[in-house]
Amino acid sequence: MRLLRAADFVPMPWANGRGVTVEMLRVEGPSGLLFRLSRASVVEDGPFSIFPGVERVLTVISGPGFDLLGERRLRCDPLAPVAFPGDEALAASGVRGPSRRPERDVGPRAAGAGGERAQGGGDRGRNGLRGGAGGSGGERRGAGPG
Incomplete structure (x- = not known):
């Protein structure tokens, strides 16, 4: 067993340029990303x-939570996982204070092996998953939700 410390993780700027994620685990396959934590x-x-x-x-683990708004609204409450496709245009809204959140990202080949893709409508709950319960990087150094 290997003990990992903060210095072992890789801080990465967000793709939108408004913050920083700490990548704790990344698994690549021949076609690209398989899994990222x-x-x-x-x-x-x-x-x-x-x-x-x-x-x-993503799952808010501390802080007040926030909404994700786009063509639909997803509420990100503490300890309630929220699933959504990475190509869905969403924006954080109603942020009242810092909300820490781990995130699990699964690439296209691995996504078919487990879990369901979140889509609007149907019998999906408020967090994008069937039944309404859920099942998404370091500390922020910049601004914005990532």
């Missing part, structure tokens, strides 16, 4: 980065 903080309203072909699941 990261953490970040949402500290202000703003757009989430677009990741085509990636299934994202």
